[in-house]
Structure formats: structure tokens, C-alpha cells
Amino acid sequence: MVSLRIRSETPDISAYPDLVVMMLGMRAQNLRGALTILRIGGPIDKAGANWPDGLLRYENRILFQIFPLHAGMRWYWRDLKSMEMWSRSDPHKTWWAKFIQNPEGTEFWHETYHMRGGMQGVYLNMRKSYGFSSFLPMAPTAGTIRSRLETESIAGRLPGTEQPDHRSS
Numbered sequence: 001m002v003s004l005r006i007r008s009e010t011p012d013i014s015a016y017p018d019l020v021v022m023m024l025g026m027r028a029q030n031l032r033g034a035l036t037i038l039r040i041g042g043p044i045d046k047a048g049a050n051w052p053d054g055l056l057r058y059e060n061r062i063l064f065q066i067f068p069l070h071a072g073m074r075w076y077w078r079d080l081k082s083m084e085m086w087s088r089s090d091p092h093k094t095w096w097a098k099f100i101q102n103p104e105g106t107e108f109w110h111e112t113y114h115m116r117g118g119m120q121g122v123y124l125n126m127r128k129s130y131g132f133s134s135f136l137p138m139a140p141t142a143g144t145i146r147s148r149l150e151t152e153s154i155a156g157r158l159p160g161t162e163q164p165d166h167r168s169s
Contacts, residue, residue, distance in 0.1 A: 016056070018079035019115040025064055025072030026106045029127070033105030034069040044073060047091055054082020080114065100124075109133070 013019060028034040041061055048058030056076040064070040077083040086092060099108070108124040111131050121132040122141050129135075 013115070016078060017115060019056075020077040020080050020083050021113045022075045022077060022083060022110070023072060023113075023131075024108070024110040025062075025070060025130070026108050027065070027070040027126075027128075027130075028068045028106060029125070030105045033103075033107075036104040036106050037069055037071050041071075043091065043095070048073075048075065052082070052086040052089075054078040054086070083112070 026033075026037050026040070028037055045060050048055065048060060054077050056078055058073065058075045060073045062072045062074060064072060075083075077086075087096070103125055107126045109121065109126060109130050110123075111119065111121040113119050119132070123130065123133050123138070126133065
């Protein structure tokens with residue numbers, strides 16, 4: 001009998017105490033949606049290849065399901081501030097504004113996982129539960145990622161969300 005050696009490793013993430021992992025996916029509702037997903041792959045690759053400040057790694061074209069087509073990406077960010085700065089700049093800002101107006105036959109989900117605590121998800125036009133929405137109660141989306149995290153009472157644990165201490169000494 002041949003003995004196989006399994007190599008097991010774990011990352012040392014201590015250099016990135018504010019790490020944020022962003023995952024998102026698009027699922028086609030119809031042929032138009034499948035074409036939208038295929039068309040958007042190139043621009044998403046280009047956005048990652050431009051290495052915006054704070055982006056540590058990008059993994060695009062993750063295939064979740066063949067039919068209906070459901071593809072996504074996972075991006076690793078140094079911190080929430082970097083991810084937010086990128087999301088508020090072009091090309092993401094323009095793409096997002098356009099997408100909100102017309103999702104072109106797709107469903108969309110987005111989840112973030114924060115090293116310092118907190119997780120968040122947004123789901124647009126999802127016909128079927130996915131991720132957090134498959135086991136957590138849902139509410140209408142309001143505000144930014146940071147404002148939602150602050151609302152969830154984790155302010156002070158994420159860099160840049162610290163609240164000033166107004167207590168008198």
C-alpha cells in the first residue's frame with residue numbers, strides 16, 4: 001500500500017490585523033443575464049489587475065454553478081478603508097450606479113468578512129437564498145458598509161470606526 005503524505009499549512013495573518021475579505025456573485029436569471037456575466041468578466045479582471053491601493057489578492061471567475069450560470073469573485077483587502085475608497089471610485093462607482101438602475105438579467109450578492117469582527121451581506125433580486133440570506137433573517141438594505149457595521153454595534157473594533165470619548169474626566 002502506498003502511503004500518501006498530506007501537506008497541511010495555515011497562513012500567518014498577523015501582518016494584516018484589519019484584513020477584509022469581499023466575496024460576490026452574480027447569477028443569471030435568463031440568457032441576457034448569462035451574457036451580462038460573461039461580458040463583465042474582463043472589466044472585473046482589469047480592475048483587479050490595476051492593483052488599487054490596499055488590494056492584496058484578487059480571485060475572479062469563480063464558478064459556483066453552470067446552470068443557471070452563477071459566477072463570482074473573492075478579493076482580499078488590507079482594511080475596510082481601502083475597500084471603501086476603491087468602491088467609491090471609478091470604475092466601480094460608475095458600474096455600481098449603472099447596475100442598480102438595470103441589473104441586466106442578473107441576481108447579485110455581496111458579502112464581506114472582517115478580521116476585527118463583523119460580517120455583512122447585500123442581496124439584490126435574489127430569487128433563491130444564498131450565503132447569509134439562507135439562514136439569517138433579512139431586512140431592507142440602508143446606508144454604507146461602514147454605517148451598517150456601526151449599527152450592528154461593532155464600532156470601535158474596526159479601524160476608522162472608533163467613536164470619540166465624550167465622557168468628562
